[in-house]
Amino acid sequence: MRIAVPATDGLARRLATALQDLAYDVVPGAGGADLVVVLSSRHADDLVTLAGTESLAGTIVLDLTQPRDLPELSVTSLEEVSQESLGERLQRALPSARVVKAINALDTDPLPRPTTLLEPGTVLLSGDDGAAKDVVQTVLTRLGHRHVVDLGDIATARGTERLVSRWWQLMSVYGARHRIGDSDDDRPRPCSRPDRLPPRRYDVTGSS
Numbered sequence: 001m002r003i004a005v006p007a008t009d010g011l012a013r014r015l016a017t018a019l020q021d022l023a024y025d026v027v028p029g030a031g032g033a034d035l036v037v038v039l040s041s042r043h044a045d046d047l048v049t050l051a052g053t054e055s056l057a058g059t060i061v062l063d064l065t066q067p068r069d070l071p072e073l074s075v076t077s078l079e080e081v082s083q084e085s086l087g088e089r090l091q092r093a094l095p096s097a098r099v100v101k102a103i104n105a106l107d108t109d110p111l112p113r114p115t116t117l118l119e120p121g122t123v124l125l126s127g128d129d130g131a132a133k134d135v136v137q138t139v140l141t142r143l144g145h146r147h148v149v150d151l152g153d154i155a156t157a158r159g160t161e162r163l164v165s166r167w168w169q170l171m172s173v174y175g176a177r178h179r180i181g182d183s184d185d186d187r188p189r190p191c192s193r194p195d196r197l198p199p200r201r202y203d204v205t206g207s208s
Contacts, residue, residue: 001025003139004033007043011111018112022142035060035135036097038090048093057096060132062139063087064104064111066161087126087157098132100125101157102140114144122147126157 002025005016015037016026030036030047031054038044038061047061065086087101102125103111114121123145127133137148151159 001035001135001139002027002033004028004030004036005039006030006036006046007039009039012037012039015112018143019139024139030054030056030059033059035062035139037062037064039064041065044090048090051094051097055096056094059097060129060135061090061094061097061099062136063090063099063101063157065090066104083158085126085155085157085161087154087161091128091154098127098129099154100127100129100132100136101154101160102126102136103145104160105163112143114146120146122149124148124160125150126152126154126160128153 003019004027005012005019006028019026027033030050036047036056036059038047044063044065047056050056063086085101087099091097091099103123106114106121106123123140125133125136125148127136133150137150140148
């Protein structure tokens with residue numbers, strides 16, 4: 001399978017390397033690719049422009065974008081996301097492609113290398129094309145994402161995009177090392193609130 005990762009930032013490089021390690025044919029341009037990964041607004045813009053000059057019919061588009069990553073699509077609030085997700089808008093802009101929204105709420109480190117997580121996480125998929133979602137699920141499983149859940153059609157991306165806002169709120173309190181969409185700066189980021197401790201974990205097993 002030929003997978004296009006049309007970017008050069010830190011996340012794109014790590015993702016491309018992880019896919020190459022799995023023997024996927026990773027290319028920088030979307031032309032002729034079976035699956036194109038969209039990481040940010042700039043990548044989405046480039047892909048929509050390419051669609052005007054080159055056929056993307058049947059191409060799977062893996063959409064990792066965030067609401068604030070695509071200001072040109074006029075998504076500036078959760079109210080707007082609840083009306084239509086970025087995944088839906090990207091699918092409308094690329095009607096002949098097969099858009100799958102996934103892993104948009106993961107941090108940059110475990111996204112291409114989920115084995116770095118202390119515990120396995122859950123990956124959520126949204127898309128209108130079942131076969132395209134099967135392909136994406138296979139790729140993600142090979143990367144190491146052990147629990148993949150198909151939420152349904154592309155409209156269900158509204159829920160996963162809203163999850164990101166909660167993630168941002170938590171990062172504003174506890175800080176984070178990376179954010180999806182960071183460019184070439186891969187240096188560790190200090191906690192924005194070093195005075196705050198991580199939230200306490202409660203025992204909900206019923207044991208005393």
